[in-house]
Amino acid sequence: MFGKLTLEALNHEMSQNLAVISMVLGGIAMIALITYLKRWKWLWKEWLTTVDPKRIGIMYIIVSLIMFMKGFADALMMRLQQALSVGASHGFINANHFQEVVSAHGTTMIFFVAMGVMFGLLNLIIPLQIGARDVAFPFLNALGFWLFTAGGMLTLVSLVVGSFSATGWLAYPPLSELEYSPNEGVDYWIWLVQIAGVGSTMSGINFFVTILKMRCYGMSLMKMPIFTWSALCAMVLVIFAFPILTATLALLALDRYMGMHFFTASHGGNPMMYINLIWAWGHPEVYILMLPAFGTFSEVVPTFSEKRLFGYTSMVWALIVITVLSFVVWLHHFFTMGASPNVNAFFAIMTMLIAIPTGVKIFNWLFTKFRGKVHFDTPMLWFFAFVLNFTIGGMTGILLSAPPVDFQVHNSLFLIAHFHGMVIGGVLFGFFCAFTYWFPKFTGFMLNERLNRYAFWCWFGGFLLAFMPLYMLGFMGATRRLDHYDASTGWQPLFIVVGVGAIIIMIGASLQVIGLFTSFLDRKNNRDGTGDPWNGRTLEWSIPSPPPFYNFAIVPTVDQLDPLWAKKRGKEPPQKDYEDIYMPKNTPVGFLIGMLCIVFGFAMTWHIFWLALICIVAIIACLIARLSGEDEHDIFKAAEIKAMDEALRKGHKRV
């Protein structure tokens, strides 16, 4: 009846029990709060059933922040364990649980934090930047979000019921095969990544078509804001890369559930094929996260330098070259596989080539600032920290791309330091930059600048403390996923420094949360009345903050890059008149399918196949019901929109 599920699944180590208890209490507190504020109906009508990309974007970011707390707690546990677990002392986590924590940290941070903030940003910014009222497929977009959330929730479920995968964030076989990992951990991992991955493919298709089909009048491809360009390139990568992940995970699942032999060590299976396939997705994935961060900086630097972006065309081509090259470098993740020197040399050269377009971008940003009026607001601070960290990470990346060096530092902490430099120094700092920059657009008030600056310095210093020693430790031979080491290695002092760095980062993150709350409480005083607090250049700043549900009362006509900047200088092409607007109605189907997917993933993990079958049938029924119906729209008359728009603009200082 309940497959492999027994009460034993609730039996955990102390540290995990604490996490479970705090999570359950947090959940209860949240439910109580919503009930106390009588917000259930509001939650359902305004948020859970919405198809408005602005709201979906905000929900993406909220889910990502929740998952970030989990991923960050994992990181702190690891660092604490490594600072303590020397010689005779064995720390507070046993070896197996430590591997689970490592795997959960990587999975959470990549799939549910980085991907989440990336799609959140796209949902928020893309329609506004291209002058559209909506995305191409609002329902598909909502469904993509709910599948992403379902994957994230399944991660949290795995914390409570049973154990997580202990095979690293990419579950390399043969370790992840049934023979060596017989428990439910890898199954959890397979289904939660699979569900979120399918959601990402859907969102990828949606944004690709949105950008190609829904730009406003006159916005040709080369007049598109650079962030939109970076998103377009990232979506091309999503469309090409995620199906590979879907297929690969399905094959691993077939091995585990049906006894097939794709990646097993026996019966002719080929484990290295899994590693090739997973990195054929995994390397483009790095750029899926990185490109929107590049795009963010390319928006922020011109705005805070009061100068147009230096070398727009070369920026676009750099993005395209990175997109193409990112598909021919995957083997550099496993030079030690034993491919011939010629194969390794090819991938080494391709990897080094990526440094060229990336260098073009860095220099373009620097030249944009050259002789500009540079304002040192927080978004710009994140940019400076990014340039430093990304350059260090990039240089060590060049080192790693040379096979002889890679053989020495493969799977060492040197590698960990390198890719955290890229993911924290690049993606996360890029997201923080975007968050402070676009925050007033969607909330109508500014973030507390002072607390943000403190948070920035904590993150910046904490990051250097937490990751620079890892380069040294890597050279000294410390490998990744190390839960215990000998005192004679002399690594402990460095590990303690790393732990201190992690704590400083934690202080920074707490300051950000406090800053968020104080800014919210103080929102009357730091209201953004203009809709354009940073003296912006692109279309999203031409409408009130927060944007009305229809985004643009009149779909803009543009004739050059930086249309708002041109408008401020009196160069605006003639605009259209008000018109009737059709907006899609809310639907609960996306939410329902997401919830069903959680149950489905859980049922498959525990081999409760009847329940999984019920979920599948219900999902299909939901889809047929939704797709057979006529598209439902709300209609707003031109006069109505005109009245709303004029009232909104009256409340704003700048018309």
Added chain:
Amino acid sequence: MSKRLRDCSPLNWATGCAKAPGLDRSKVAPYYNIGALSIVQPRELSRVPVAQFSGEQSLMIHHTADPNPDLGFPDPHQDSFSKNVLGFWIYLMTDCLIFATLFVTYAVLHGSTFGGPSSKDLFELPTAFAETMILLCSTLTSGLAMLAAVKSKTKQILIWLTLTFLLGASFIFIELSEFSHFIREGHGPQKSAFLSSFFTLVGTHGLHVSVGLFWMLVITFQLLIAGLTPATFRRLVIFSMFWHFLDLVWIFIFTFVYLLGVA
């Protein structure tokens, strides 16, 4: 859905007219541009007078077609038909990548028979050839169903769809009997890496065909209940793209798995 929106829909789809200043739309048969395929608009649906769509009647979600579209610029009044079709093309490409991954897996594991039978020992060309012919015929009948849809002949659509369904179902039947034959002889997917990859590649295609069969049933019911409306026509177009795609994938399976497998 408002009445006006429903009325507007047919012409909303018309897209891909070349840039032609001063073109009188009423004299040119609007057509649907489905990538490489251009399909003439259903006669019945084109009875709505053209004049009704001119002027500033723009729909931002279901956009009206611009009478003189300038394709040099992106058109915010892109209609939902062309968005759907492009989106479905992209979906097909992602599906194509899934099949590409499975083909690659099959190519790598083809020789890993682990002492079990190889492709030469197992495959019988006559069966595979019969499957190919059946699927090709079903593509033809699904194409004929589309032609009937363009002429707004609902009864003909249903006949051709039924034929397509029967052909597709017999394809699945043959495939399943081939599979069960292999398994009964002890050559199941658990036997070797080669057989795992064979069953997965061909089985994934079979799963897609089964989904297509189910989809056909749903469309048939929609046609029976709602008749040929803009929405059902659009779904028929998209289904037919899916069915053609499956045929194309099968051609590759026939070539790389069966023809090269027995060579």
